[in-house]
Amino acid sequence: MSTFNKILIAALAVQVALAVIIQARSGSDEQIRRPEPLLAKAGLDQATRIAIYDFRAPDKGEAEAPAIELRREGDGEHSTWVLGNYWGAPTKSGTVTELIDKLAALRTSGPAVTSEVRHDQLEVAADHYRRKLEIESPSGVTTLYVGKPSRARTTFVRMNxxxxxxxxxxxxxxxxxxxxTSWMDNRFFEADFDRVTSLSVVNQNGSYEFARGEDGAWQYMQGEQPYPIPEGKKLNAIAVTNWVKSMVRIVSTQPEDPNRDLSQPLATITVRLKPAQPAGEAGEVGEAGETGEAAVSEAPEEHVFEIGPESENENAYYLRMRGTSKAIRVAKARIRPVVDMNDEVVLISAED
Incomplete structure (x- = not known):
């Protein structure tokens, strides 16, 4: 064998050896860099509190407080999530579960940055972040800083x-x-329009009460008897229907403090409902082993709403349900006709 051929064989052997070494190292790196859960030790499935802090920059001098505080109430399957920093208002169904699932799905193949010097640049510093989450569970408190996006459609995050x-x-x-508004359940009160038996309003213009007659038509009441409507006038039945509809579906724009002083409300509105039909149709056996008709309560429902001015938003009212710990901010446009009810809109010309 010539010297040249020996050199070629030796070079080939070196190339093969290098390929084997590179392949081995590549396999080792893949094993080391296999994505693992980022928050494996946070106890997400047993979380009792999640606080969300809004964007913070180093020049912000105010005391740090969460914008949203989610708290779990109750145990097991019957537990619910409420807004702890909004008087325990209920959260929208599925929103917190979706967040927990999102956090549980986070995976990392290892740190992208290991130097504290870059925390501020990536917006994951303790005093400079885009979001900060505090997750409390029996495992302890886990803090997650959420920073700016990277070029690879990922986001920089840092823990504790x-x-x-x-x-x-x-x-x-x-x-x-x-x-x-992203977390709260905006459904404050809902009732079937056909269940309403009467609507009462007391405001600065007087007292007004409307009740359904036996034929289902609205009547203007004076105590227990129909009001003697003057000749040439008639009840504005279309308006009454609209007033009732606005009160059987009340939508919240923001939770409010239920303990606020409301000794002089703008209006007090009472909605009375006939007993609700049980889930099963009449004659069907219900959960308690009774037929639908037998399960109906004899007592009607009464819901009293107290309306006050909203100091922080001129386009909203403060609304509280009497006898509960529930209060909200509600759009003025929705219930203003009820709050401002007066004689002129209740009784209109018989020719109209």
């Missing part, structure tokens, strides 16, 4: 006091809302 910064997908500051 770690210097390591991870780039993860499936989360962003925009996807974790710091607005109460």
């Amino acid at each position: 006091d770690d210097t390591d910064v991870h780039a993860v997908s499936g989360i962003s500051d925009g996807g974790i809302s710091a607005l109460v």
